[in-house]
Amino acid sequence: MTHPAPSIAAVAVVLLAVSALQGQTPATAIEFERRGKLPEAAQAWQAVVAQNPNDAGAFASLGVVLSKEQEYGEAASAYRKALALNPSLPGVELNLGLAEFKQGRFPAAVEPLRTALAADPGNTQIETLLGMSYYGARKFALAAKWLAPLAKAEPENTELHQILAQSCLWARNYPCALEQFRQLIQQNPDSAEAHILIGEALDGLGRTEEAIPEFEAAARISPRLPNVHFGLGYLYWKTQQYDRAMKEFHSELEADPAHAQALAYLGDIEWKNNRPDSAVTYLTRAEKINGSLRVVETDLGAIYMEQKNYRSAKAALLRAIALAPEQPDAHYQMGRLYQALGDSVAAKNELHEAQELHQKAEDSLLGKISSAPPALNPPGPK
Secondary structure: OOOOOOOHHHHHHHHHHHHHHHOOOHHHHHHHHHOOOHHHHHHHHHHHHHHOOOOHHHHHHHHHHHHHOOOHHHHHHHHHHHHHHOOOOOOHHHHHHHHHHHOOOHHHHHHHHHHHHHHOOOOHHHHHHHHHHHHHOOOHHHHHHHHHHHHHHOOOOHHHHHHHHHHHHHOOOHHHHHHHHHHHHHHOOOOHHHHHHHHHHHHHOOOHHHHHHHHHHHHHHOOOOOOHHHHHHHHHHHOOOHHHHHHHHHHHHHHOOOOHHHHHHHHHHHHHOOOHHHHHHHHHHHHHHOOOOHHHHHHHHHHHHHOOOHHHHHHHHHHHHHHOOOOHHHHHHHHHHHHHHOOHHHHHHHHHHHHHHHOOOOOOOOOOOOOOOOOOOOOOOO
16 A cells, blocks of 8 residues: 655654754753743653653653643653663652652552652651552551651641541551541541541440440431441441341431342341341342352351251352351351261361351451542642
């Protein structure tokens, strides 16, 4: 296939453009940037690095201009090229960490920020970015480590205290979480969310009876808040107040008929109340909505076993163990199943496993209301 020859005018335009780019200098780029002409400055720096591909400073300057244009992905690429050419170039690690942070690439932000902090110890801006990056990367214990002293130094910084509180909560450092949430609720006593978070921390500390009034307060303040009735119902369930729990689970289902966990725990209560048919109805409804609820599979396994449907029982219990191998209840039911099947060795192993796990099992509200803490929203430009 042949292509028409370019016109003389088109060739002239291309040659002029190439000539203009070749004439760009760092001084030209700096002058464009000084005058606020960022696209022109970026184009000028791109021409400079094209002419001088080993100029680390030019790549770093290109990254700065691209960051100002909020082109953080391209900026990060420019910073990495600068560091590959000159790893000790001042300020570039921090700029790279910031560019990754602003893209929401929190794991990628951690290492350059650690390097920047090593070069400038005690820099609170870098410490804050590092702590926030650990939070975004779901390394909550490390986030709490860096954010705790910063929050202490800024008692009025509500956002910082909220992120620290969530970091402590998800790191299972419940005393730290409780302290932070109580400080937050002093500033806003009518915050249903704060009452819920205090309740989660108290439940994590094994103080479930104290957690209940916090959820009751949240339900009074904001009865339509998603999961508030489920959370309260779960705490009632945990303290074996099953009638109260059922009422709260039904309240949650009125707002969200597809709330799988409310259905699951209603099924569990029906099973405990020796109503297996009703239990199976709730449990199978929950399973269709969410196939990864351990309580559903454990209860179905126990019910099927009582009905001598051993094949279905084993399948359900294997799913329950796969979902949470550290929880003892499915192992216990599996041990009973092996006893019914006459496999004494397997039964002994499962029952021993259940006994061992029972000593260290934790089944708190944390993770049932949500699977992760609130997402970190990177701040706006620069």
